[in-house]
Amino acid sequence: MIELDRVTRRFGAETAVAELSLRIPRGELCVLVGTSGCGKSTTLRMINRLIEHDQGQIRIDGRQVREFDEQLLRRRIGYVIQSTGLFPHWTVARNIGLVPRLLKWPRERVAARVEELMALLGLPVDTFAGKYPHQLSGGQAQRVGVARxxxxxxxxxxxxxxxxxxxxxxxEALQVELRALQARLHKTIVFVTHDMDEALALADRLVVMRAGRIVQQGAPLELLREPADDFVASMLGGDDRGLKEAAILRVAERMLPLSPRLLPRARVHRDATLRQALAVMFREHADRLAVVDDADMAVGELSLRRLVGSRRDE
Ligand SMILES: Nc1ncnc2c1ncn2[C@@H]1O[C@H](COP(=O)(O)OP(=O)(O)OP(=O)(O)O)[C@@H](O)[C@H]1O
Ligand SMILES: [Mg+2]
Structure with a gap:
């Protein structure tokens, strides 16, 4: 879907992005992380041609972005930034309807789409459609940015x-919404963040950059378990990496079937993360938990040994 092939961008004497190659298949959520100034924003902005690349090729569906009409390209690609970039003198509804209007959708279709998106992002139309950006909280404004x-x-x-x-x-609420949106709508998403927990929670593929290059890429678990070097290891949380891994894995994957032993009182939901299960153990001073389903029925049990993945068990 999106391919970058040895892409380079310089600003004067400085190389912001250096021979970067990356393939992002359709429907994947790819997260770029790396220290400040390593070229993440430049990489994003070359994809929608807010910045032109100097060398290499960027292709979308096999076609070079250089060949697209810039305006059309940007209308085909949603772009969200931290400061939201909303027009201050436009209402929320008008801001959200910007691109459909530019695409000359009929008025009723634009209105229906705006309402649909506001519902999707938990912004009640009655309350928010007529508000201006300065009347919104930061989180509401970011939702409007995503809707737009x-x-x-x-x-x-x-x-x-x-x-x-x-x-x-x-x-966290917006992260959950984004994952749900992506699962439902199969968008291809390139996401930049400095928050490693956010990166690990969202990424199908995690790309670690340094000084304009990719140091390592792969599934979050792969990188957590086998970081290519000390830089990647420290980006991923250093000594905290084990807990980050536990935050990705689910109780259901590690639990054991119910044994004839008395079930512990302390319990955890089967969809909880191992990190959450560990927190419950800590809080309850328990080294064994009952695992329950939505109806609060016990479906298994989880020991501390099992949680940490020890093979010597039960
Ligand atoms: N328009 C520009 N003119 C000159 N230099 C630029 C320009 N845009 C970016 N740079 C330089 O290119 C490098 C990469 O910048 P970029 O914004 O891509 O970094 P980043 O990884 O997004 O950083 P951050 O995490 O701080 O947002 C930086 O050294 C920056 O100073
Ligand atoms: Mg940036």
């Missing part, structure tokens, strides 16, 4: 620290 990017149903979304500057609860 999705308005013309683009196949590709580029998201540059879209949830930065949000409180952890709103941020």
């Amino acid at each position: 990017a999705l308005a013309a149903d683009p196949d590709i979304l580029l998201m540059d620290e879209p949830f930065g500057a949000l409180d952890p609860i709103t941020r």
